[in-house]
């Protein structure tokens with residue numbers, strides 16, 4: 001048994017632990033420099049992480065108090081740089097590390113996003129994953145040309161068609177071997193092998209061919225993270241890896257088993273999809289030192305910033321409530337699973353104070369504190385109870401807690417043989433994380449999406465049944 005780790009981060013001063021940018025060890029004020037991110041990429045690669053998974057949102061968090069003031073003061077996911085722009089530089093600084101890129105399907109045409117993701121797949125030699133999100137912020141909708149958010153479930157319906165367009169572009173528009181670059185015949189691309197996708201749908205019309213040829217993975221490795229009922233259905237239909245959050249491994253076990261059951265019903269191999277749980281680790285040489293570090297971190301917690309994060313995720317403004325008031329459920333168009341975690345918890349009625357304290361270090365995920373042996377014991381226990389395949393690790397103090405992971409946790413993981421072996425020659429992220437071939441599996445819905453390109457689909461399906469462990473372009 002091995003455990004995959006992704007470093008979970010965002011190009012912002014505050015990601016999951018509001019207030020901790022003020023900790024003396026924090027260097028996050030350098031978040032707008034390339035040096036900060038290349039150094040971090042090298043650190044997490046050395047530490048054995050499979051990828052650097054970068055969250056992204058298309059708007060500012062302005063729900064708390066009805067303005068963006070608290071987000072600005074606390075640096076709460078603001079200012080936010082564009083993570084996709086820096087990936088080629090990070091790829092050049094590393095060899096094996098993958099890059100999980102969050103990109104919303106709600107505000108950008110699929111044709112444009114497909115070209116950019118394919119470009120990044122080429123430039124990283126197949127080391128990217130796409131975290132497909134539907135977005136949940138009114139502020140994003142307003143600033144990106146809509147009068148308000150598309151309703152929650154409709155966003156997912158539209159996302160289904162978006163993915164259909166993406167599959168047609170990635171999988172069916174360019175046949176394998178379309179790029180000839182043949183100086184003797186003077187033909188660069190064989191036009192016989194490039195097909196318009198002729199997509200006409202409810203939300204999108206895309207008649208033409210993909211503007212660039214697909215990268216080494218064709219469709220980038222597909223991640224998904226929404227876990228409402230509709231979000232779970234979307235995951236079953238599309239995801240190859242699912243990002244989940246709960247501090248209770250038992251509750252996650254239920255979610256993982258339920259999703260695997262639905263994958264089976266949908267005709268997909270349930271074990272082919274990987275689950276990653278978010279976790280934050282505070283580690284030191286000894287248990288006492290780790291507890292002391294946790295106490296020190298607590299000195300920098302910032303309640304207003306925590307509630308700004310909560311408001312952004314859930315669309316619910318707690319600014320008018322007293323600290324002892326219980327947070328109750330409402331129907332929102334925002335992130336329903338984030339709200340449900342606090343309002344539908346069978347074990348507890350959460351007050352405003354509880355919510356702020358809980359998310360202050362490590363957001364909505366579990367916090368693991370201890371010496372290296374205790375931390376790895378807990379990771380193993382959590383994995384075994386929940387059935388997840390690995391973790392998306394967020395750092396409370398950045399980048400210090402990733403450096404401490406390398407110093408303290410990695411050697412203990414290696415000692416127990418828990419980190420996946422890296423092949424000498426780099427492989428695509430799909431091969432590294434799923435331990436499969438570089439392309440989508442035959443039982444994934446994508447190969448069924450290209451009615452106009454059956455020939456290509458057939459050859460793709462047979463290669464997916466006997467996946468070639470190669471990184472060659474398709």
Ligand SMILES: Cc1cc2nc3c(=O)[nH]c(=O)nc-3n(C[C@H](O)[C@H](O)[C@H](O)COP(=O)(O)O)c2cc1C
Pocket residue numbers: 054055056057058102104132133134135136224225226227228229230231232243244245278334335336337338
């Ligand atoms: C673990 C996790 C990570 C997420 N990361 C992002 C993100 O980086 N950017 C984003 O816009 N949405 C993100 N989301 C939001 C989801 O993709 C989705 O839009 C949202 O959860 C609403 O869907 P739901 O109600 O099905 O959960 C994340 C959700 C979860 C659970």
